[in-house]
Amino acid sequence: MSIREDVSKMKLVSPYVAAMSVEKRNEALLKVAEVLQANKEAIFAENKKDLEAAEKAGIAQATFKRLKFNEDKLNDVVKGIKQLVTLPDPLGKKTLERELDEGLLLNRVTVPIGVIGVIFEARPDALVQISSLCIKTGNCAILKGGKETTNSNRILFELIYKAIVEAGFPEGAMLLAETHSEIDELLECYGLVDLLIPRGSNQFVQYIMNNTKIPVMGHADGICHIYVDKAADFDKAIPIIVDAKTQYAAVCNAVETLLINRDIAKEFLPKLADALKEAGVEVRGTKEVTGVLFESGKQGEDSLKYTEIDESEFKEYLEFIVSAKLVADVDEAIGHINRFGSHHTDCIITEDAATADRFMQLVDSAGVYQNCSTRFADGFRYGFGAEVGISTSKLHARGPVGLEGLVTYKYKLVGQGHIVKDYADGTKEFHFKDL
Amino acid sequence: MSIREDVSKMKLVSPYVAAMSVEKRNEALLKVAEVLQANKEAIFAENKKDLEAAEKAGIAQATFKRLKFNEDKLNDVVKGIKQLVTLPDPLGKKTLERELDEGLLLNRVTVPIGVIGVIFEARPDALVQISSLCIKTGNCAILKGGKETTNSNRILFELIYKAIVEAGFPEGAMLLAETHSEIDELLECYGLVDLLIPRGSNQFVQYIMNNTKIPVMGHADGICHIYVDKAADFDKAIPIIVDAKTQYAAVCNAVETLLINRDIAKEFLPKLADALKEAGVEVRGTKEVTGVLFESGKQGEDSLKYTEIDESEFKEYLEFIVSAKLVADVDEAIGHINRFGSHHTDCIITEDAATADRFMQLVDSAGVYQNCSTRFADGFRYGFGAEVGISTSKLHARGPVGLEGLVTYKYKLVGQGHIVKDYADGTKEFHFKDL
Numbered sequence: 001m002s003i004r005e006d007v008s009k010m011k012l013v014s015p016y017v018a019a020m021s022v023e024k025r026n027e028a029l030l031k032v033a034e035v036l037q038a039n040k041e042a043i044f045a046e047n048k049k050d051l052e053a054a055e056k057a058g059i060a061q062a063t064f065k066r067l068k069f070n071e072d073k074l075n076d077v078v079k080g081i082k083q084l085v086t087l088p089d090p091l092g093k094k095t096l097e098r099e100l101d102e103g104l105l106l107n108r109v110t111v112p113i114g115v116i117g118v119i120f121e122a123r124p125d126a127l128v129q130i131s132s133l134c135i136k137t138g139n140c141a142i143l144k145g146g147k148e149t150t151n152s153n154r155i156l157f158e159l160i161y162k163a164i165v166e167a168g169f170p171e172g173a174m175l176l177a178e179t180h181s182e183i184d185e186l187l188e189c190y191g192l193v194d195l196l197i198p199r200g201s202n203q204f205v206q207y208i209m210n211n212t213k214i215p216v217m218g219h220a221d222g223i224c225h226i227y228v229d230k231a232a233d234f235d236k237a238i239p240i241i242v243d244a245k246t247q248y249a250a251v252c253n254a255v256e257t258l259l260i261n262r263d264i265a266k267e268f269l270p271k272l273a274d275a276l277k278e279a280g281v282e283v284r285g286t287k288e289v290t291g292v293l294f295e296s297g298k299q300g301e302d303s304l305k306y307t308e309i310d311e312s313e314f315k316e317y318l319e320f321i322v323s324a325k326l327v328a329d330v331d332e333a334i335g336h337i338n339r340f341g342s343h344h345t346d347c348i349i350t351e352d353a354a355t356a357d358r359f360m361q362l363v364d365s366a367g368v369y370q371n372c373s374t375r376f377a378d379g380f381r382y383g384f385g386a387e388v389g390i391s392t393s394k395l396h397a398r399g400p401v402g403l404e405g406l407v408t409y410k411y412k413l414v415g416q417g418h419i420v421k422d423y424a425d426g427t428k429e430f431h432f433k434d435l
Numbered sequence: 436m437s438i439r440e441d442v443s444k445m446k447l448v449s450p451y452v453a454a455m456s457v458e459k460r461n462e463a464l465l466k467v468a469e470v471l472q473a474n475k476e477a478i479f480a481e482n483k484k485d486l487e488a489a490e491k492a493g494i495a496q497a498t499f500k501r502l503k504f505n506e507d508k509l510n511d512v513v514k515g516i517k518q519l520v521t522l523p524d525p526l527g528k529k530t531l532e533r534e535l536d537e538g539l540l541l542n543r544v545t546v547p548i549g550v551i552g553v554i555f556e557a558r559p560d561a562l563v564q565i566s567s568l569c570i571k572t573g574n575c576a577i578l579k580g581g582k583e584t585t586n587s588n589r590i591l592f593e594l595i596y597k598a599i600v601e602a603g604f605p606e607g608a609m610l611l612a613e614t615h616s617e618i619d620e621l622l623e624c625y626g627l628v629d630l631l632i633p634r635g636s637n638q639f640v641q642y643i644m645n646n647t648k649i650p651v652m653g654h655a656d657g658i659c660h661i662y663v664d665k666a667a668d669f670d671k672a673i674p675i676i677v678d679a680k681t682q683y684a685a686v687c688n689a690v691e692t693l694l695i696n697r698d699i700a701k702e703f704l705p706k707l708a709d710a711l712k713e714a715g716v717e718v719r720g721t722k723e724v725t726g727v728l729f730e731s732g733k734q735g736e737d738s739l740k741y742t743e744i745d746e747s748e749f750k751e752y753l754e755f756i757v758s759a760k761l762v763a764d765v766d767e768a769i770g771h772i773n774r775f776g777s778h779h780t781d782c783i784i785t786e787d788a789a790t791a792d793r794f795m796q797l798v799d800s801a802g803v804y805q806n807c808s809t810r811f812a813d814g815f816r817y818g819f820g821a822e823v824g825i826s827t828s829k830l831h832a833r834g835p836v837g838l839e840g841l842v843t844y845k846y847k848l849v850g851q852g853h854i855v856k857d858y859a860d861g862t863k864e865f866h867f868k869d870l
């Protein structure tokens with residue numbers, strides 16, 4: 001059976017999921033938490049199969065850690081689910097309540113998006129988080145996880161699906177896609193799927209964006225910048241840069257490019273170079289940057305080099321490498337970021353409030369930061385409880401996407417036989433009274 | 436010169452437009468109103484050229500009326516601009532203000548989308564309205580109007596552009612595209628243009644949606660439904676249906692399909708048929724509908740026929756024709772609308788509150804109405820001052836799009852040297868306090 005048939009059924013079911021009360025949705029969430037805990041040994045056993053296969057395939061240590069679903073991870077996701085239950089209902093919120101004329105009432109209320117397809121990396125906890133967000137927001141979901149966690153995904157999905165159906169969700173409200181070819185089938189489901197959220201490599205996300213008419217939310221690149229202003233406090237700048245580069249290098253909110261004010265370069269760069277060297281980070285700088293470093297006696301003697309590269313070679317490394325360039329002032333930094341950045345998260349280090357304001361106003365990114373690590377760009381750290389991803393699109397949801405990004409709205413208009421002709425010919429007039 | 440170069444420059448200029456104060460933006464709007472009035476004779480003269488050319492080309496009367504830009508239309512747009520000035524600033528609104536931890540402050544503020552391309556029909560007043568909305572929201576705009584109003588568009592654009600630059604907008608903040616080939620060039624400007632808003636025929640909008648990676652806001656179809664429930668008040672139902680079909684048939688919010696509860700069909704259909712006949716509307720019904728009409732003696736004797744068609748032939752007519760079908764209950768109506776509708780605007784006629792609630796909850800459309808004409812689906816009638824279009828997409832903006840649909844947001848995070856490592860290793864903990 002093709003996935004299209006299942007998705008067609010899901011589309012018809014989705015308004016009924018959207019209409020479920022918050023009590024029912026929360027009940028479903030609590031049931032999910034309960035069955036996950038009650039079946040943990042079975043889950044761990046399935047996860048072990050995935051881990052053994054990964055080990056045989058000689059998977060990298062960092063990836064291996066992600067695949068693991070143990071007691072700690074179970075506790076984390078259960079805690080997350082319980083937090084979601086306590087969060088206010090994102091649905092049915094009136095965001096506009098207006099009397100257009102006597103007896104003609106306009107309301108705008110939040111509703112679920114409908115049918116969402118999420119394609120995510122091999123992380124069993126991601127499956128639980130994404131399903132939970134969809135349950136809370138009354139959305140139907142098609143889930144496709146990485147193939148390295150096939151066994152874990154299958155048992156987790158089965159448990160979750162059974163729990164929500166028992167709690168009153170209609171059959172077909174959630175679906176697990178297991179084969180890679182189903183991704184291409186999904187991309188063809190324009191008109192049935194309301195939103196696709198791909199997570200993964202730049203190349204993969206680009207592929208999705210280029211091959212579907214369905215709206216896509218997410219990000220391909222994460223080229224985050226830190227600009228060190230002439231009014232920077234070095235004691236803040238250096239730990240922030242080290243954190244933003246090394247705390248978790250393989251992610252989209254790690255810093256990739258440093259822009260340093262020319263006035264402080266001679267003083268700041270050697271200190272920064274020492275700190276980055278100690279942290280194991282390679283610096284790839286423009287000729288001017290390597291020049292300052294060589295002059296100051298930093299010859300890149302040991303294993304770490306200060307490679308000279310051209311600005312056009314700056315990129316998203318996702319490892320312990322960072323690009324660096326000198327700029328004349330905050331405006332040059334802003335221009336560089338708006339032109340070469342990915343509109344994800346960019347930071348200024350400065351003690352000067354006016355300069356910070358200018359940077360945060362003019363940099364056109366989802367996150368604009370002052371004096372803190374770019375690694376804070378994350379739904380959990382923003383207090384959203386969970387996230388389905390980070391969006392660099394400017395429409396709908398921008399930055400980390402939590403509950404609010406999974407809802408839309410509809411307009412409800414109630415009249416008493418009102419017709420437009422009366423307003424067109426002047427018999428009646430609107431009076432627009434917000435209630 | 437290709438339009439891409441202009442759009443590239445616009446992209447770099449757009450953050451500066453976004454940073455303009457509301458005072459400056461309102462000043463620009465007032466200046467626009469002023470120069471339009473001061474140059475009205477010149478505008479009317481250019482418009483006359485367009486009208487003469489249209490007359491020569493033998494253009495339809497309805498279209499001709501749209502091309503005209505006279506004293507009345509000028510007064511309307513000037514009134515619209517002055518209304519926009521009085522509306523609150525849509526930018527810089529804080530929609531989230533949260534202390535993540537001591538000294539670590541998260542704000543979410545509304546900002547313009549950036550660079551918007553609007554392709555609209557041959558209506559000079561549309562050019563003024565769209566530019567005004569973009570000025571108020573701090574967006575840069577590429578405008579492409581219908582070729583039948585080339586002369587009117589050119590003078591209106593020149594006056595508006597001069598006025599806003601005089602008011603302090605940077606050069607290149609607005610652009611008029613004049614040739615049709617520029618539309619295809621525009622579609623290639625992914626990464627430079629943040630949003631496209633096409634208005635026009637189904638076919639044209641489909642073409643835009645199928646040929647660009649840029650997000651598109653708008654609607655292709657407008658297949659609006661009215662469901663007449665068994666608890667309908669006929670005295671409301673009939674005038675509403677006549678209004679929704681005939682008040683302006685060539686538009687997306689006109690009704691195209693009637694769904695009538697089987698229980699009341701024998702009593703209601705003959706009355707409806709009389710009213711529609713008087714209004715000059717042709718009814719195309721399923722076999723069951725024409726059967727009821729024939730039985731009741733409505734033989735479609737005169738010029739008006741009650742044509743029997745199959746449900747699969749129901750479509751968007753945009754003229755004085757309406758499809759009709761009988762349904763068993765509100766749920767069958769909901770199912771039909773969700774499957775065959777275009778998620779634009781759909782209405783129930785009923786005096787039963789519970790049935791109305793069910794319909795408005797379960798119909799998955801931008802507008803769900805009770806006891807009023809679908810023709811109310813319009814930015815002006817919703818009190819938005821103006822609209823750039825109506826969106827049937829579920830993401831970002833849904834329904835009539837006014838100022839709020841032209842803004843997005845960014846997250847601003849201000850720390851004191853905060854790094855993520857401290858939170859990852861447990862040295863610090865978030866406390867999430869909404870301010």
